[in-house]
Amino acid sequence: MQIHIQAQGGVPIYLQVMQQIKYLVASGRLQPGDELPSIRTLAEQLIVNPNTIARAYRELETAGVVEKRRTAGTFVAEAGSPLARKERLKLLKQRVDQLLVEAFQMGFGLDEVLKFVEQSELNSQPPGKDSKP
Amino acid sequence: MNDLVIDIKNLSRRFGDKQALQDVTLRVPRGGVFGLIGSNGAGKTTLIKHVLGSHYAQSGSVSVFGFDPVADPVEVLGRIGYMSEDREVPGWMRVQEVIDFTRAFYPGWDSGYASELLELFELDPKQKTRSLSRGQTARVCLLLALAHRPELLVLDEPSSGLDPVIRRDILTAIVRTTADEGRTVLFSSHLLDEVQRLADRVAILNCGRIILSDELDTVLDSFHRVTLRFDGSSDLAPSLVGAIESKGHGHEWTYVYRGDREQLIRAAKSLNAQIVHEVPLSLDDIFVCNVQRS
Numbered sequence: 001m002q003i004h005i006q007a008q009g010g011v012p013i014y015l016q017v018m019q020q021i022k023y024l025v026a027s028g029r030l031q032p033g034d035e036l037p038s039i040r041t042l043a044e045q046l047i048v049n050p051n052t053i054a055r056a057y058r059e060l061e062t063a064g065v066v067e068k069r070r071t072a073g074t075f076v077a078e079a080g081s082p083l084a085r086k087e088r089l090k091l092l093k094q095r096v097d098q099l100l101v102e103a104f105q106m107g108f109g110l111d112e113v114l115k116f117v118e119q120s121e122l123n124s125q126p127p128g129k130d131s132k133p
Numbered sequence: 134m135n136d137l138v139i140d141i142k143n144l145s146r147r148f149g150d151k152q153a154l155q156d157v158t159l160r161v162p163r164g165g166v167f168g169l170i171g172s173n174g175a176g177k178t179t180l181i182k183h184v185l186g187s188h189y190a191q192s193g194s195v196s197v198f199g200f201d202p203v204a205d206p207v208e209v210l211g212r213i214g215y216m217s218e219d220r221e222v223p224g225w226m227r228v229q230e231v232i233d234f235t236r237a238f239y240p241g242w243d244s245g246y247a248s249e250l251l252e253l254f255e256l257d258p259k260q261k262t263r264s265l266s267r268g269q270t271a272r273v274c275l276l277l278a279l280a281h282r283p284e285l286l287v288l289d290e291p292s293s294g295l296d297p298v299i300r301r302d303i304l305t306a307i308v309r310t311t312a313d314e315g316r317t318v319l320f321s322s323h324l325l326d327e328v329q330r331l332a333d334r335v336a337i338l339n340c341g342r343i344i345l346s347d348e349l350d351t352v353l354d355s356f357h358r359v360t361l362r363f364d365g366s367s368d369l370a371p372s373l374v375g376a377i378e379s380k381g382h383g384h385e386w387t388y389v390y391r392g393d394r395e396q397l398i399r400a401a402k403s404l405n406a407q408i409v410h411e412v413p414l415s416l417d418d419i420f421v422c423n424v425q426r427s
């Protein structure tokens with residue numbers, strides 16, 4: 001599990017950890033049932049306060065992304081798929097918003113952007129195994 | 134919060150005509166990492182020396198584990214692991230001799246752990262400490278501070294002037310110490326990215342005064358840099374309640390704002406202004422603007 005923390009910015013670290021784990025789950029790089037590293041291991045790896053990791057895991061658990069098993073540890077939730085779709089949409093929306101803002105600033109209209117997206121789709125194979133909508 | 138490891142009340146200290154600490158109140162709860170931030174000469178080391186009982190309180194009080202560290206040094210110092218800013222070890226001793234010497238002061242010394250650290254830090258027990266590099270010396274000092282598994286680890290500017298590899302060792306030691314239930318770390322630093330990574334609580338010390346002390350997340354949440362767009366153009370920044378800094382011209386002004394977001398939205402609305410850009414402030418930015426202001 002690859003997580004990168006930026007301690008220079010103003011985004012709280014627990015939030016960075018949460019967002020990146022959500023992203024890994026949404027993108028399929030973490031699968032339901034996969035085990036997350038222990039709080040201590042991840043804290044040492046990222047050199048951050050263990051309480052920060054504990055908070056990120058706790059909030060991910062509340063959000064239903066991960067689940068704690070009594071003695072074993074923290075795992076990606078099995079029932080994560082409907083939520084994963086919501087999360088995926090949220091991620092996609094963020095990216096689209098960003099794209100539109102930049103496009104408008106450069107003077108492109110919505111029609112041009114849509115046309116460009118369609119053209120790009122023809123040139124590239126969508127990633128993932130279940131690419132058919 | 135009743136379980137305080139350090140409880141300092143209204144501490145003031147004067148050296149000659151220099152006021153080193155002025156009415157400092159500081160509470161460090163058990164089981165976390167407390168980051169003490171301040172410029173050089175702000176009083177961080179002086180404050181730490183009061184915790185260790187090397188300085189007595191001229192006015193106010195200092196309590197560590199519920200004891201006065203000046204009156205009860207045995208009760209207090211035996212439970213603290215301390216690494217000083219200067220990181221001095223007697224140059225005529227060998228590494229093993231320094232370890233044996235220090236061990237004698239601590240009934241809780243864990244020899245197994247000391248050897249483990251010796252190996253981890255790749256130190257040669259037979260080497261004269263005089264010939265150690267700066268980084269190796271720091272590792273020896275860290276070992277001495279950790280090997281009795283102290284309840285409170287106090288590190289004064291632990292990573293200043295050290296290379297990234299040794300800094301990593303030191304920061305990892307802080308992480309490990311707090312991962313063990315109930316142990317507390319107090320460290321001072323002006324490397325704010327380290328503080329942001331490791332601390333749960335921070336205090337900013339400036340010219341001997343505490344100007345901010347809170348949970349790190351609360352501090353990060355309560356400062357914003359926000360750009361407002363106003364209907365009318367003006368030559369002076371329109372005054373925004375809660376703003377502590379402003380820059381800009383014409384229609385758009387950027388503020389550093391202290392307060393919660395709802396407050397900010399209300400304040401912007403009352404000025405008929407639109408929030409066009411908003412970024413969270415890093416601890417670095419927060420430190421700089423608070424220090425400049427006071």
